[in-house]
Amino acid sequence: MxxxxxxxxxxxxxxxxxxxxxxxxxxxxxxxxxxxxxxxxxxxxxxxxxxxxxxxxxxxxxxxxxxxxxxxxxxxxxxxxxxxxxxxxxxxxxxxxxxxxxxxxxxxxxxxxxxxxxxxxxxxxxxxxxxxxxxxxxxxxxxxxxxxxxxxxxxxxxxxxxxxxxxxxxxxxxxxxxxxxGGRTGLDLERARGEVVREWKQDFQGLLTRFDSNADGRLDEPEWQRVQLAAGLEAEQRHRQVSLQxxxxxxxxxxxxxxxxxxxxxxxxxxxxxxxxxxxxxxxxxxxxxxxxxxxxxxx
Known part of the structure; x- marks a missing residue:
């Protein structure tokens, strides 16, 4: 059975x-x-x-x-x-x-x-x-x-x-x-900025060197705002370069x-x-x- x-x-x-x-x-x-x-x-x-x-x-x-x-x-x-x-x-x-x-x-x-x-x-x-x-x-x-x-x-x-x-x-x-x-690619600033930040985070020590102004080994709120601002400017610059191609x-x-x-x-x-x-x-x-x-x- x-x-x-x-x-x-x-x-x-x-x-x-x-x-x-x-x-x-x-x-x-x-x-x-x-x-x-x-x-x-x-x-x-x-x-x-x-x-x-x-x-x-x-x-x-x-x-x-x-x-x-x-x-x-x-x-x-x-x-x-x-x-x-x-x-x-x-x-x-x-x-x-x-x-x-x-x-x-x-x-x-x-x-x-x-x-x-x-x-x-x-x-x-x-x-x-x-x-x-x-x-x-x-x-x-x-x-x-x-x-x-x-x-x-x-x-x-x-x-x-x-x-x-x-x-x-x-x-x-x-x-x-x-x-x-060719100037046809639109810019999604929030997404592009996020991609730049993720790229920078891969070298976190370099990120601290650039933006940790008080050298406490971390990024506080004002320092993080500067990171976001710089990343936005970098994203806009990259977009301009791509648009010119x-x-x-x-x-x-x-x-x-x-x-x-x-x-x-x-x-x-x-x-x-x-x-x-x-x-x-x-x-x-x-x-x-x-x-x-x-x-x-x-x-x-």
Whole structure:
């Protein structure tokens, strides 16, 4: 009886998990698809500050181009994964990830009106260039590549996957957009002053040297007021310096629960893919609910 109860509990855990997880995935992907379709495409020069959608062409950065770690191919962004194949105690082949990585270099997107720098950290990147192959060595650049032969006649092998974005390719991007410099950045004095004070506090001894006029080892109320005044003046000076710099457009991960997506495919293709994934999530939710009901009915 104990075995039956344990088996029932495990089955219920899987069915409930499929139901809840599928439902969450369905709602999440459907919501993201609607956001993509409802957000109009903006031109970089006239884009509003905040959550925007851009479409343009990737450009090379000024610094030397990146090279993908597995194929040594020049690119502007990469992601890779290396999996090792080995046999378990039952002599079954198992794949496990032994190494992976993602480029954090910024991207430069251009359209007919201007350019925007994109910080790809935290983005869902859907690259058109994807390569997968097998080999007998962990690092295919350092040693000669193998192939499926190595998996058939050796106890272990490796599977590689590499994704890349290249200069000259189109890119669809949706995320948080803002412009620095060019006199467009407004000053939130209270916030900027607080940032300066926090920066100064990291060298508290230096702060005491500058503002502890009675040398008692602490900052009293009048001394702290002078700190606040000096920090405000410093914040205004920094803001003036930034405002004099040329305007620079930047896209980053949104702070709210909004999608941050970079894709070689257009908006319609991505939204359609999300809708199919939402449908798959709905099917998983329905099957999980039916399985849960069936298990509970047979348990009674």
């Amino acid at each position: 104990a075995t039956d109860v344990a088996g029932l509990a495990l089955s219920l855990a899987f069915s409930v998990g499929a139901c809840v997880g599928g439902g969450w995935w369905c709602v999440q992907r459907w919501r993201q698809a609607r956001i993509l379709l409802d957000t109009p495409t903006s031109k970089i020069r006239s884009a509003a500050q905040g959550f925007v959608e851009l479409y343009g062409v990737l450009k090379e950065q000024v610094e030397p181009p990146l090279r993908a770690p597995l194929t040594d191919t020049p690119c502007v962004w990469w992601r890779y994964r290396i999996e090792e194949c080995s046999r378990d105690s039952n002599n079954k082949l198992r794949w496990r990830v032994v190494e992976s990585g993602t480029s954090e270099a910024w991207l430069r997107l251009a359209d007919a009106t201007g350019e925007c720098l994109i910080d790809p950290r935290g983005a869902e990147v859907r690259a058109a260039t994807r390569q997968s192959w097998h080999g007998s060595q962990r690092h295919p650049l350092r040693l000669e590549r193998g192939g499926l032969f190595s998996l058939l006649f050796n106890q272990s092998g490796y599977r590689y996957k590499e994704e890349r974005l290249h200069a000259g390719e189109p890119l669809y991007a949706i995320g948080d957009f803002h412009t620095q410099g 040329p305007a620079q457009n930047i896209m980053r991960r949104p702070g709210e629960a909004q999608p941050f997506l970079l894709s070689s495919s257009g908006e319609d293709d991505v939204a359609r893919s999300f809708q199919w994934q939402a449908a798959a999530g709905a099917v998983a939710c329905l099957l999980g609910a039916l399985a849960t009901a069936w298990l509970l009915q047979n348990a009674l």
